[in-house]
Amino acid sequence: MDxxxxxxxxTFVGKKGVxxxxxxxxxxxxxxxxxxxxxxPSGCGKSTTLYMIAGLHxxxxxxxxxxxxxxxxxxxxxxxxxxxxxxxxxxxxxxVRQNIEFPLDNVRFPGPYGEEQNRVIDARADERSxxxxxxxxxxxxxxxxxxxxxxxxxxxxxxxxxxxxxAARIAEKIESGxxxxxxxxxxxxxxxxxxxxxxxxxxxxxxxxxxAKAAYEELKVKDPEAAAEKAxxxxxxxxxxxxxxxxxxxxxIDKFLDRKPKELSGGQQQRVAIARALAKRPRVLLLDEPLSxxxxxxxxxxxxxIKRIQRETGITTVFxxxxxxxxxxxxxxxxxxxxxxxxxIDEPQKVYEEPANLFVAKFLGSPAINVFxxxxxxxxxxxxxxxxxxxxxxxxxxxxxxxxxxxEAFEYAAKGGILPVKVTTVEQIGRDITVNGFIKGQENHIKxxxxxxxxxxxxxxxxxxxxxxxxxxxxxxxxxxx
Amino acid sequence: xxxxxxxxxxxxVSHEKAxxxxxxxxxxxxxxxxxxxxxxxxxxxxxxxSAFMLYPIVxxxxxxxxxxxxxxxxxxSFAIGQFLAGLKGGNExxxxxxxxxxxxxxxxxxxxxSIGNTAILVIIEVPLTIMVxxxxxxxxxxxxxxxxxYQTIFFLPYVTNTIAxxxxxxxxFANSKGGLANVLISKLGGEPVNWLxxxxxxxxxxxxxxxxxxQGVVIVLYALWNGLAFKILVFMSGLATxxxxxxxxxxxxxxxxxxxxxxxxxxxxSPQILYITITSFIGAFKMYTxxxxxxxxxxxxxxxxxxxxxxxxxxxxxxxxxxxxxDESKDQTGTASAASLILLGIIxxxxxxxxxxxxxxxxx
Numbered sequence: 001m002d003x004x005x006x007x008x009x010x011t012f013v014g015k016k017g018v019x020x021x022x023x024x025x026x027x028x029x030x031x032x033x034x035x036x037x038x039x040x041p042s043g044c045g046k047s048t049t050l051y052m053i054a055g056l057h058x059x060x061x062x063x064x065x066x067x068x069x070x071x072x073x074x075x076x077x078x079x080x081x082x083x084x085x086x087x088x089x090x091x092x093x094x095x096v097r098q099n100i101e102f103p104l105d106n107v108r109f110p111g112p113y114g115e116e117q118n119r120v121i122d123a124r125a126d127e128r129s130x131x132x133x134x135x136x137x138x139x140x141x142x143x144x145x146x147x148x149x150x151x152x153x154x155x156x157x158x159x160x161x162x163x164x165x166x167a168a169r170i171a172e173k174i175e176s177g178x179x180x181x182x183x184x185x186x187x188x189x190x191x192x193x194x195x196x197x198x199x200x201x202x203x204x205x206x207x208x209x210x211x212a213k214a215a216y217e218e219l220k221v222k223d224p225e226a227a228a229e230k231a232x233x234x235x236x237x238x239x240x241x242x243x244x245x246x247x248x249x250x251x252x253i254d255k256f257l258d259r260k261p262k263e264l265s266g267g268q269q270q271r272v273a274i275a276r277a278l279a280k281r282p283r284v285l286l287l288d289e290p291l292s293x294x295x296x297x298x299x300x301x302x303x304x305x306i307k308r309i310q311r312e313t314g315i316t317t318v319f320x321x322x323x324x325x326x327x328x329x330x331x332x333x334x335x336x337x338x339x340x341x342x343x344x345i346d347e348p349q350k351v352y353e354e355p356a357n358l359f360v361a362k363f364l365g366s367p368a369i370n371v372f373x374x375x376x377x378x379x380x381x382x383x384x385x386x387x388x389x390x391x392x393x394x395x396x397x398x399x400x401x402x403x404x405x406x407x408e409a410f411e412y413a414a415k416g417g418i419l420p421v422k423v424t425t426v427e428q429i430g431r432d433i434t435v436n437g438f439i440k441g442q443e444n445h446i447k448x449x450x451x452x453x454x455x456x457x458x459x460x461x462x463x464x465x466x467x468x469x470x471x472x473x474x475x476x477x478x479x480x481x482x
Numbered sequence: 483x484x485x486x487x488x489x490x491x492x493x494x495v496s497h498e499k500a501x502x503x504x505x506x507x508x509x510x511x512x513x514x515x516x517x518x519x520x521x522x523x524x525x526x527x528x529x530x531x532s533a534f535m536l537y538p539i540v541x542x543x544x545x546x547x548x549x550x551x552x553x554x555x556x557x558x559s560f561a562i563g564q565f566l567a568g569l570k571g572g573n574e575x576x577x578x579x580x581x582x583x584x585x586x587x588x589x590x591x592x593x594x595x596s597i598g599n600t601a602i603l604v605i606i607e608v609p610l611t612i613m614v615x616x617x618x619x620x621x622x623x624x625x626x627x628x629x630x631x632y633q634t635i636f637f638l639p640y641v642t643n644t645i646a647x648x649x650x651x652x653x654x655f656a657n658s659k660g661g662l663a664n665v666l667i668s669k670l671g672g673e674p675v676n677w678l679x680x681x682x683x684x685x686x687x688x689x690x691x692x693x694x695x696x697q698g699v700v701i702v703l704y705a706l707w708n709g710l711a712f713k714i715l716v717f718m719s720g721l722a723t724x725x726x727x728x729x730x731x732x733x734x735x736x737x738x739x740x741x742x743x744x745x746x747x748x749x750x751x752s753p754q755i756l757y758i759t760i761t762s763f764i765g766a767f768k769m770y771t772x773x774x775x776x777x778x779x780x781x782x783x784x785x786x787x788x789x790x791x792x793x794x795x796x797x798x799x800x801x802x803x804x805x806x807x808x809d810e811s812k813d814q815t816g817t818a819s820a821a822s823l824i825l826l827g828i829i830x831x832x833x834x835x836x837x838x839x840x841x842x843x844x845x846x
Contacts, residue, residue, distance in 0.1 A: 077734060093752075
């Protein structure tokens with residue numbers, strides 16, 4: 001089931017009528033069976049988007065599609081979603097099994113002839129409303145006709161008094177009145193046709209209902225078991241228990257089915273919440289900051305679990321996070337958001353290696369990317385006056401730009417490096433070395449990560465020179481120059 | 483602060499002298515330890531409690547178990563004192579330990595009637611009031627507009643005086659054709675009713691004296707009105723503590739509003755429901771002003787002891803019976819005390835049952 005949102009907008013109106021736009025005309029498609037992360041800083045509208053997909057918030061504009069179905073106005077319980085809240089929202093007075101079974105308790109089947117019954121009800125309602133419409137339209141025709149009569153009388157009076165202007169105005173009103181009557185008459189005709197059609201439908205539906213009832217009676221006699229099966233409107237306890245056990249096994253919580261939520265650890269509670277969301281086999285699974293309540297070790301463990309569960313069940317999954325490492329590690333796609341606007345949608349590695357703008361480049365990657373102020377002059381890229389790159393893409397007028405280099409993209413150059421760095425500290429963390437320093441003339445300090453074998457050449461030096469394996473250039477407005 | 487004389491050259495200060503001065507300024511005749519201060523502060527309240535609660539309870543226990551216990555005003559009010567004085571004075575009353583007071587109480591038909599009346603009132607009024615206040619609290623919690631306004635209206639009975647409320651009910655259910663309730667009934671097509679009075683009003687000459695049923699309706703309505711406010715308050719505060727995420731989660735799980743109320747709201751509200759149930763039952767068993775307040779035409783009886791009907795005993799509650807007994811004569815004190823203890827026993831049993839049931843049904 002793919003999820004498609006089109007021009008989705010959400011504005012909140014606060015006190016004194018101040019409007020805040022949380023989500024601004026967002027459009028994207030989540031392909032079927034993929035795990036997609038909505039990533040962004042606090043306040044970028046990612047949770048709001050998730051809740052609109054869930055149906056808990058009503059969008060101010062735009063539409064949401066689940067597959068072919070427009071679910072924008074469908075209430076959350078009918079959309080076929082499962083939602084895992086940030087604080088899990090497990091019912092504290094119910095056991096784990098009862099928590100997982102809660103959505104199953106509310107499942108209702110139409111019963112032995114429920115669908116036919118619904119058809120009859122719908123047809124009858126349609127007929128009733130059409131008749132009301134007809135009445136209203138007829139009355140409106142009468143009223144308008146009277147109005148037109150009045151106007152025509154006025155017209156003759158005015159013509160006798162030779163008042164051209166007023167006569168013209170009245171003539172206009174008469175015209176529009178007459179047009180209105182034409183339109184209403186056409187409408188009445190179509191409604192009458194519709195009523196004919198619908199009343200036949202009602203009869204057909206009633207007949208179908210009678211047939212279904214008779215068939216059910218027969219079935220009761222012939223095969224009472226099958227009849228009882230058909231007559232079920234709820235799931236039986238055995239069914240519910242089986243489903244709960246299955247879900248519990250998927251999330252690996254089946255040993256704790258009789259415990260209460262407060263007797264479980266945070267990670268276990270979260271798995272129960274996931275099981276509850278999956279119980280009704282939803283079309284889409286939504287997770288709101290699933291890992292933010294867990295400690296660091298548990299976080300690593302649980303995000304593997306989430307990936308595994310998603311792969312096993314194949315459900316289209318959307319989750320919200322502000323932790324870029326988390327999003328990078330498990331998503332099939334990342335949607336980077338800022339202030340309600342999508343910045344980039346792509347696979348994690350692409351978002352990391354080919355950021356669309358400076359915000360994305362700065363948001364992903366830890367430690368953060370190093371940003372310098374540079375300029376383009378005469379088709380060449382200059383940093384502190386020195387040319388560091390030449391490429392046809394640096395065309396256009398001379399302007400200042402931002403140059404960004406990832407920490408791990410620094411390459412130590414004994415000589416001939418383009419980036420002279422004055423060293424402030426060197427951190428050795430075993431696997432590699434972090435060189436903290438700054439380029440003369442630049443405001444921002446830089447972090448460079450280089451292999452630890454090079455520490456002998458670095459230590460003690462005040463100034464070190466680097467080459468950049470890869471650098472990104474961004475306009476002052478933020479977009480990348482490609 | 484260090485006195486000026488202590489400051490020597492420049493800013494030097496003699497620390498020894500400073501220390502001494504501190505001790506002198508803070509020294510008292512005696513220094514109370516922490517627990518001493520606590521007892522001192524509690525003492526006034528303890529004195530009052532002992533005098534007006536503990537001591538009467540002791541008295542009651544003693545006088546209940548003493549046959550022919552005679553309470554005479556002039557000999558002071560310590561029951562023990564009475565007892566010993568009586569014994570010393572030759573014991574012409576024949577005071578002795580025994581259960582005859584209990585026997586006297588039980589064989590009195592009015593006492594048995596009062597137990598029955600109280601039981602009926604409790605069984606009807608308490609569940610009714612709790613259910614109505616639960617519903618009102620739920621509705622109040624879900625309205626957004628004018629919430630404070632409605633809250634004020636529903637809380638007004640709590641700040642009104644009980645007797646004043648009773649007077650109003652008395653007037654509304656007056657047994658004339660013009661009484662508000664009767665007017666309403668006639669407008670709806672019924673016959674005016676004699677609600678409370680044992681004798682007829684000039685405007686209703688043919689009506690018989692007020693039946694027990696009609697009086698009971700007024701008493702129950704009055705108790706309902708009086709009891710709603712506080713219960714609504716407690717339930718509303720309980721509802722406010724329920725995290726709204728549970729409602730969101732239940733909605734997504736497809737639960738209807740009624741299912742949410744029954745399976746989420748009520749269980750999470752169960753501590754408050756238990757508290758209200760226990761205190762309401764206890765309060766209802768002790769009902770007295772609620773029954774007494776609605777009657778005005780007391781047919782010659784003292785208003786405080788009139789509970790409906792020709793002899794004032796139509797709806798006599800247990801506490802009312804006890805007061806009447808005390809009013810009869812001073813030598814009935816023992817019987818009255820015995821009746822109080824019987825009431826105590828009944829309340830304790832009911833409360834114990836409620837606690838036992840609560841273990842399984844209340845979720846904290």
